[in-house]
Amino acid sequence: MHTSCAPGTRQTAPGTSTTPARCDACSPGTYCAGGTAALVDCAEGTWDDDADPATTCVAWTDCVPGEHVGTEGSSTADRSCLECTNGEHTGTMNATSCSPGAWVLSYFGPAQDVPNDSLHLAYSTDGLHWSTLADGRPAYQLTGMGTNHIRDPFLFRKNDGTFVYIATDWTLANNDSNYWNRPSSKIFVADSTDLITFKNPRLITLTNLPGPSATPMHAWAPEAYYDPDRKLYAIIWSGNDTTGANRIYVSYTADFVTIVNPTPDVLFDPGYSVIDATITQWNDRNYLFFKDETDSSGGALTGSGKDIQIARSSTLALDPGTFTRWSPDYITRGSTQSRRRATEGPFVIKDPRQSRWYLFADYYLNGGVFGCWSTTDLDADPGSWTELPSAQYSFPSGVRHANAVRVTQAELDVIIAHY
Incomplete structure (x- = not known):
């Protein structure tokens, strides 16, 4: 019996009677459950918060009213939020600017x-x-x-x-x-x-x-x-x-x-x-x-x-x-x-x-x-x-x-x- 690919890796070649399955490391910004599961890119709005493809991607931080988006998130970085200044405000979640x-x-x-x-x-x-x-x-x-x-x-x-x-x-x-x-x-x-x-x-x-x-x-x-x-x-x-x-x-x-x-x-x-x-x-x-x-x-x-x-x-x-x-x-x-x-x-x-x-x-x-x-x-x-x-x-x-x-x-x- 072949050893399954560990979480954080994906199978790129199956095992044979004489060789084990080939398991390649997955990149940050993805999720690999291991075994024969396919690599999954972090979905839009989520990111690899611990740079560990063995764990699931998590949602970006939401910028709440009173804040605006500083930088948008990606598969490897969280969304950043900045407080409104100079008397301005936001009234919705993830607003791009203050008023x-x-x-x-x-x-x-x-x-x-x-x-x-x-x-x-x-x-x-x-x-x-x-x-x-x-x-x-x-x-x-x-x-x-x-x-x-x-x-x-x-x-x-x-x-x-x-x-x-x-x-x-x-x-x-x-x-x-x-x-x-x-x-x-x-x-x-x-x-x-x-x-x-x-x-x-x-x-x-x-x-x-x-x-x-x-x-x-x-x-x-x-x-x-x-x-x-x-x-x-x-x-x-x-x-x-x-x-x-x-x-x-x-x-x-x-x-x-x-x-x-x-x-x-x-x-x-x-x-x-x-x-x-x-x-x-x-x-x-x-x-x-x-x-x-x-x-x-x-x-x-x-x-x-x-x-x-x-x-x-x-x-x-x-x-x-x-x-x-x-x-x-x-x-x-x-x-x-x-x-x-x-x-x-x-x-x-x-x-x-x-x-x-x-x-x-x-x-x-x-x-x-x-x-x-x-x-x-x-x-x-x-x-x-x-x-x-x-x-x-x-x-x-x-x-x-x-x-x-x-x-x-x-x-x-x-x-x-x-x-």
Whole structure:
């Protein structure tokens, strides 16, 4: 019996009664399964990532929205991706060039009726001055689902260029006071290709864990990010345990329909109650901004609470337990750390034209008033962020718990024309 050709080689002449089969090495950029299998060139869109013809070819890297193709791939080289610069953006996968960019702001209103507890939109081209869309009317208002109240909207562009809209499920309650007896462990989800039409409204359950006083754990302020290590989307949210303490949890999904981990993982727990997490990615690590939810009850671990702090991880993977808070200081208190500012619902954007970040936070006792703080160094002491005078930025009236998603100017033009 003749010895078969090994993987990575191909048979070029069969064996005879006196000679073995001839096996020639296959070239990089091909795949040879061995035996009598024919040589297979790496198909279009794939490459030989380890220069080993014994292993199968793998797909080129996809350039996601916000990036453009630097060099196209080949059978022996991966596609390279470059980030858009100078304020430009891309809205599709594997775009060949960038174009002028802008932001769309999502928020809900200050009153406790359905039109306010709905998705509202605004936009900005500089990240500081925001103009309302639809004259402040809801861009999307839920119907036919409980009380139709939804809060804390978050818009996220997926890797395929489409959008997902997620929000806190308030459909069991009519207002703040009766929500506490009817908390929800679900979040609201809808899909959109253009931020004009929203389809497939649904609720998905994030946990069956119990909350305090025999009520379900609530799932507050969900946000979504892509985890490149898991190749899954990570939904981060605030949940309360049986003692009432809040932590930041993470649920993973591939499609915003099915949750991969029905029992959620604790993403961040500094040892005291925290809510309203938002993440900014920079220099191959994640920065997590959050609200200290204690009320002078956090002990030696933190300050008097009710303001915004920051933690960071060492990689872009959204792994549970990898975030570290390196300072107890509050960003929103600046040099006067003893002065409570009563802020929540932070969101952070980077000026694409320079290394400068803006943090916006909701003065939650003031019915829709936001503050703004800025830094050029995310690793700086949190108390060193600069508070901007209110004359340097502007929001529509009554904005609550906002966040922003990047779009191209062409996409924004269509959105403005519609609303």
